[in-house]
Amino acid sequence: MSELNDLYQEIILDHNKNPRNWGKIDAATHFAEGFNPLCGDRVDLYLIVNNDKIEDIKFEGNGCAISKASASVMTTLIKGKSLADAAAIYNEFHKIITEGCDHNHDIDENLEVFCGVKQYPGRVKCAALAWHTLNDILKRNGTNGK
Numbered sequence: 001m002s003e004l005n006d007l008y009q010e011i012i013l014d015h016n017k018n019p020r021n022w023g024k025i026d027a028a029t030h031f032a033e034g035f036n037p038l039c040g041d042r043v044d045l046y047l048i049v050n051n052d053k054i055e056d057i058k059f060e061g062n063g064c065a066i067s068k069a070s071a072s073v074m075t076t077l078i079k080g081k082s083l084a085d086a087a088a089i090y091n092e093f094h095k096i097i098t099e100g101c102d103h104n105h106d107i108d109e110n111l112e113v114f115c116g117v118k119q120y121p122g123r124v125k126c127a128a129l130a131w132h133t134l135n136d137i138l139k140r141n142g143t144n145g146k
């Protein structure tokens, strides 16, 4: 559990235990599912997009603590945002998990929780699962991240 303690911190443990925006959306305009074969994590992502704005987002899934918590944190950051803003947040997240936080001067404080993920290569795909699934949806709209 020491790895968990270092990496996930309280916020991650909290999101894992009480995931935000958990569930299905029957009237979803967008749906995508993600799977991380390395760990067995699965995520189903439901969005209601109206006039390029993400009016609602929910998810369900099975997986390790980091995959679930990362999805939960993501929904809180994306909900209510425009598709372009969501793509920008995705890009910042992606930079953090691949490069860490050392070179980034203006990190959204809500993304700081992911700064340590890079140190655990086996966990990067877990943390990124929901975000890549979101990016699959953004790609369909032509506003995907890099």
Ligand code: ZN
Pocket (backbone or CB within 6 Å): 036, 039, 040, 041, 063, 064, 065, 066, 067, 125, 126
């Ligand atoms: Zn995992």
